[in-house]
Amino acid sequence: MADVELETRVVGGGDAGFVTTKFEALLAWARKYSLFQYPFATACCGMEFFAAASPRYDIARFGAEAPRFSPRQADVLWVVGTISQRQAPVLKRIYDQMTEPKWVIAFGTCASCGGFYDNYATVPGIDKILPVDVMIPGCPPRPEAVLDGLMLLQQKIGDGDRTTAVVKNTQLPDGAEEKLERLYNIRMRP
Amino acid sequence: MEPIDLEYDDAELELPSEPMSLNMGPSHPAMHGTIRMVLKLDGETVKSTDIQPGYLHRAFEKMAERGTWAQVFPYTDRLNYCSPLLNNVGYALAVEKLLGITVPRMGQLLRVVHGELSRMADHLTCNGAMAMELGAFTPFLWYLKAREWIWECHETQTGARMTHSYFRIGGTALPATDQFVARARKTVQRVLEVVAEGESLLLRNRIFLDRTQGIGVLSRETALAYGVSGPMLRGSGVDYDVRKDKPYLTYGEVDFDVPIGEDGDTFDRFMVRSEELRQSARIIEQTLDLMEKVDPRSPDAKVSVDDPRVMLPPKSEVYGTIEGTINHFKLIMEGVDVPAGEAYAYTEGGNGELGFFVVSRGGGTPWRVRVRSPCFYSLQSAKGLIEGGMLADIVPIFGSVNMIGGECDR
Amino acid sequence: MARIILDRLKERFGADVLETSSQHGDDVAVVTPARWREAAEFVRTDPRCACDYFVDLSAIDCCDNGDPEARFEVYVIAYSVARKHRVRLKVRLPEDNPEVDTLIPVWVGANWMERECFDMFGVRFKGHPDLRRILLYEEFKGHPLRKDYPAQQAQPLVAYREGTYDKLRPFLADEGMPLDRTFKAAQDPD
Ligand code: SF4
Numbered sequence: 018m019a020d021v022e023l024e025t026r027v028v029g030g031g032d033a034g035f036v037t038t039k040f041e042a043l044l045a046w047a048r049k050y051s052l053f054q055y056p057f058a059t060a061c062c063g064m065e066f067f068a069a070a071s072p073r074y075d076i077a078r079f080g081a082e083a084p085r086f087s088p089r090q091a092d093v094l095w096v097v098g099t100i101s102q103r104q105a106p107v108l109k110r111i112y113d114q115m116t117e118p119k120w121v122i123a124f125g126t127c128a129s130c131g132g133f134y135d136n137y138a139t140v141p142g143i144d145k146i147l148p149v150d151v152m153i154p155g156c157p158p159r160p161e162a163v164l165d166g167l168m169l170l171q172q173k174i175g176d177g178d179r180t181t182a183v184v185k186n187t188q189l190p191d192g193a194e195e196k197l198e199r200l201y202n203i204r205m206r207p
Numbered sequence: 208m209e210p211i212d213l214e215y216d217d218a219e220l221e222l223p224s225e226p227m228s229l230n231m232g233p234s235h236p237a238m239h240g241t242i243r244m245v246l247k248l249d250g251e252t253v254k255s256t257d258i259q260p261g262y263l264h265r266a267f268e269k270m271a272e273r274g275t276w277a278q279v280f281p282y283t284d285r286l287n288y289c290s291p292l293l294n295n296v297g298y299a300l301a302v303e304k305l306l307g308i309t310v311p312r313m314g315q316l317l318r319v320v321h322g323e324l325s326r327m328a329d330h331l332t333c334n335g336a337m338a339m340e341l342g343a344f345t346p347f348l349w350y351l352k353a354r355e356w357i358w359e360c361h362e363t364q365t366g367a368r369m370t371h372s373y374f375r376i377g378g379t380a381l382p383a384t385d386q387f388v389a390r391a392r393k394t395v396q397r398v399l400e401v402v403a404e405g406e407s408l409l410l411r412n413r414i415f416l417d418r419t420q421g422i423g424v425l426s427r428e429t430a431l432a433y434g435v436s437g438p439m440l441r442g443s444g445v446d447y448d449v450r451k452d453k454p455y456l457t458y459g460e461v462d463f464d465v466p467i468g469e470d471g472d473t474f475d476r477f478m479v480r481s482e483e484l485r486q487s488a489r490i491i492e493q494t495l496d497l498m499e500k501v502d503p504r505s506p507d508a509k510v511s512v513d514d515p516r517v518m519l520p521p522k523s524e525v526y527g528t529i530e531g532t533i534n535h536f537k538l539i540m541e542g543v544d545v546p547a548g549e550a551y552a553y554t555e556g557g558n559g560e561l562g563f564f565v566v567s568r569g570g571g572t573p574w575r576v577r578v579r580s581p582c583f584y585s586l587q588s589a590k591g592l593i594e595g596g597m598l599a600d601i602v603p604i605f606g607s608v609n610m611i612g613g614e615c616d617r
Numbered sequence: 618m619a620r621i622i623l624d625r626l627k628e629r630f631g632a633d634v635l636e637t638s639s640q641h642g643d644d645v646a647v648v649t650p651a652r653w654r655e656a657a658e659f660v661r662t663d664p665r666c667a668c669d670y671f672v673d674l675s676a677i678d679c680c681d682n683g684d685p686e687a688r689f690e691v692y693v694i695a696y697s698v699a700r701k702h703r704v705r706l707k708v709r710l711p712e713d714n715p716e717v718d719t720l721i722p723v724w725v726g727a728n729w730m731e732r733e734c735f736d737m738f739g740v741r742f743k744g745h746p747d748l749r750r751i752l753l754y755e756e757f758k759g760h761p762l763r764k765d766y767p768a769q770q771a772q773p774l775v776a777y778r779e780g781t782y783d784k785l786r787p788f789l790a791d792e793g794m795p796l797d798r799t800f801k802a803a804q805d806p807d
Contacts, residue, residue: 061284064288067351099265139265564694575677
C-alpha cells in the first residue's frame with residue numbers, strides 16, 4: 018500500500034482498524050497492478066517481448082501477466098515493433114476498440130519514432146496516430162528496460178498523468194559502480 | 208425391421224451451407240508475424256484463401272541503396288530476427304564475392320560458430336512457438352529459456368542480445384574473447400538437454416501427433432517449383448542444403464548430416480528442425496575444435512583481412528597517426544569502394560536458401576541489394592497446404608512454415 | 618561450372634541470346650523479351666540443364682545507362698538440384714510500358730515474385746492471372762524501388778494527429794520539453 022499512503026489514514030478502532038482513502042486513489046492503485054495487456058507484436062521487438070514475458074525476466078511479477086488477445090478486454094496496448102503505413106489503419110482500429118481506461122506503450126525505437134526506417138513504408142512513431150503514454154527506446158530494448166517501462170506506466174497511472182514519458186537510463190544505486198568495477202575488472206567511472 | 212432412412216441417400220441429409228468469408232489477421236495473436244488471410248469457408252473446411260503479406264514492409268532494399276555498403280548490416284539483422292547473425296554472414300559473403308576477398312581462417316570459423324548458434328536459436332523459437340500454438344505451453348517456455356542461454360553466449364561476444372551487426376565486410380568486428388570457446392561448448396550441451404526434454408513432452412503426446420501428422424502435406428515437386436527451401440524443403444524429402452551442396456566458409460571440413468522428412472507434413476518439418484538442432488551442435492563442436500587448433504601466431508588466427516581499403520584501422524592508429532585517421536574517415540564517409548559488377552551469393556539461412564544479389568556501379572554505395580528471403584517462398588506455397596484442410600489446422604501449418612515478418616516482407 | 622547451360626542456350630536460341638558472361642562464377646545470359654518464356658522453359662526442361670528449382674526473380678533499375686530502351690533488367694535465377702548448377706537469365710525492358718511474358722507456366726513460384734516486381738518497379742507481366750500489389754497497398758501511387766521515387770515520400774493511410782512531435786524531438790527531452798519526466802526510483806513496499 019506504499020503508493021496510496023499519502024492520502025490514506027488509518028483510523029483507530031482496536032486491532033483491525035480501517036483505512037480511509039480517496040476513491041480515485043484507490044481505483045488507480047487497483048488498476049496499476051492488474052493490467053491486462055494486448056501485445057500488438059509486429060516485428061523484431063516481439064522476440065524481446067517474449068523474452069521479457071518468459072521465465073527469466075517474468076513480467077508477471079509486476080502485475081502485468083495476463084495477455085488478452087481481444088482488444089476489448091485489455092487495458093494496455095503494447096505496440097511492439099515497426100508499424101508500417103499499411104498496418105496503421107489496423108492499429109488505429111484496435112486502439113479504438115479498446116475500452117476506457119486505456120494506455121499505450123510504444124515498445125522499441127520503431128514504435129516510438131520510426132527508428133532507422135526513415136522511409137516511405139514506415140510510420141515515424143505511433144504517436145502520429147494515437148496518444149502514447151510510455152516510450153521505451155532501444156532496438157530492441159532490453160527486458161530490463163521493458164520492466165522499467167512498465168513500472169513507469171504504473172507510476173503514471175497512480176499519478177493520473179497522461180503525458181508522454183520516455184524511459185531513461187536507470188541510475189545505479191550508490192556504490193554499485195565501484196562494486197561492478199571490482200567484480201568485472203572494468204572501468205565505469207570517468 | 209428395416210432402418211427408417213433407407214430410402215434417403217446421404218446427400219439429401221446434408222444441410223445446405225453457404226460459403227462464408229473469414230478474415231484472419233493481420234494482428235492475429237496465433238500467427239508468428241503480421242499477415243492477413245481472407246478465407247472462404249464451407250463449414251470448417253477451407254475452400255480457398257488469399258494470403259496477403261506486406262504488413263511489415265520496411266523498405267529494406269530502398270534503405271540499402273541510401274547508405275554505404277557497411278551501413279546495410281544493421282538492416283540485415285532485422286530481416287530474419289530469429290537468426291540475425293546468419294543474415295550478417297550472407298550479406299558479408301555477397302559483398303566479399305564482389306570484392307574478391309576471402310576472410311582469414313579464424314574469421315571464417317567464428318562466422319560458422321555464430322551462425323550455427325543463431326540457427327539453433329531460430330529453430331528453438333520456431334519449434335517452441337509451434338508447440339505453443341497447439342496448446343503445449345511448457346516446451347515453449349523451456350525453449351525460450353534455452354534461447355536465452357544462446358543469446359547470452361552471443362552477448363558476451365557481440366555486446367547485443369539480438370541485433371548484433373557483428374560481422375563486417377572482410378571479417379569480424381572483434382576476435383573471440385578468451386572464454387568464448389568454453390562458454391559455447393557448455394551452452395550447446397545445455398541446449399541439447401533442453402531440446403531432448405522438450406521432445407519428450409511432445410513426441411508421445413497424442414494431441415500433438417494427431418494435429419501434425421498428415422496435416423499440410425507438401426509434395427516434392429510442388430516444393431521445388433515454388434522455390435521452397437530449408438527445413439521445409441527437406442521435410443518434403445529433397446536433399447538440398449546449401450551447406451552441403453556448395454560448402455561455403457568452413458562447412459566443407461566438418462562432418463554433419465542433412466535430415467530429411469518422408470511425408471512432407473507438419474510433423475516432418477518439426478522433426479527436421481529438431482534434428483537440425485543436433486546437427487548444428489555437431490558442427491559447432493567440431494568448429495570449436497578447429498578453432499583451438501589454429502596457431503595463434505600464424506596469419507590464420509586473424510579474424511579480418513589485412514586490407515586498409517576494406518577494414519577499419521585499429522583505434523590506436525586512428526587516434527595516433529594521420530594515415531589512420533584519413534583511412535578511417537574515408538571508409539566511414541565514403542564507404543568501401545566496391546568494383547562495378549553484380550554477384551549473387553547464397554547461404555543456408557534459418558529458413559532456407561538466403562541469397563543476396565548485390566549490384567555495384569563502383570563507389571561506396573550499393574546500386575541495388577536484393578534479398579532472396581526464403582520464407583516469402585515458403586509462404587507462397589502455404590496456400591496449397593491450407594486449402595482443403597480444416598480451419599483449425601491453419602495455425603500449426605503456419606507454425607511449421609515459420610514465417611518471419613521482417614524477412615518475408617523486407 | 619555451368620557453362621553448359623550457356624552453351625546450350627546459345628546453340629538453341631542463336632542471336633536471341635544477346636550476351637553471356639560468367640562474372641564471379643555466376644553464369645548470366647541476356648535474352649530478348651520475345652523469347653523470354655521460351656528460354657526459361659528450355660532451361661527447365663532440357664535434360665542437360667534441368668533447372669527445376671526456382672530461385673529468384675526480380676529487377677534492377679538501370680536508369681544510369683542512358684538507354685531508355687533498356688531501363689529495367691528483369692532477371693530470374695534457376696537451379697538444378699540434380700546437377701547442382703545455376704543460371705541467371707536476364708531480359709532488358711524499355712522505360713515506358715515495360716512488359717514481358719509471365720513465367721508462372723514454367724515455375725509456379727514466379728507468381729508472387731512477379732507481383733512484387735510489379736509492385737516495386739512497375740514491370741508488367743503478360744498473362745499473369747492476378748497482378749496486384751503485394752507488399753504495398755492498393756492506394757499507393759508509384760513504384761518505390763525505381764530510382765526516381767524519393768525514399769522518404771510516404772503516403773499515409775491514416776491522417777497524422779495534430780500536435781505530434783517531430784521525429785527527433787523526444788530525444789530533446791532533457792532540455793525541458795514537456796516530455797521530460799525523470800524516472801523515480803521505485804519505493805520499497807512496506
Ligand atoms: S526497434 Fe529495432 S528491434 Fe524493434 S522493431 Fe524496430 S528495428 Fe526491430
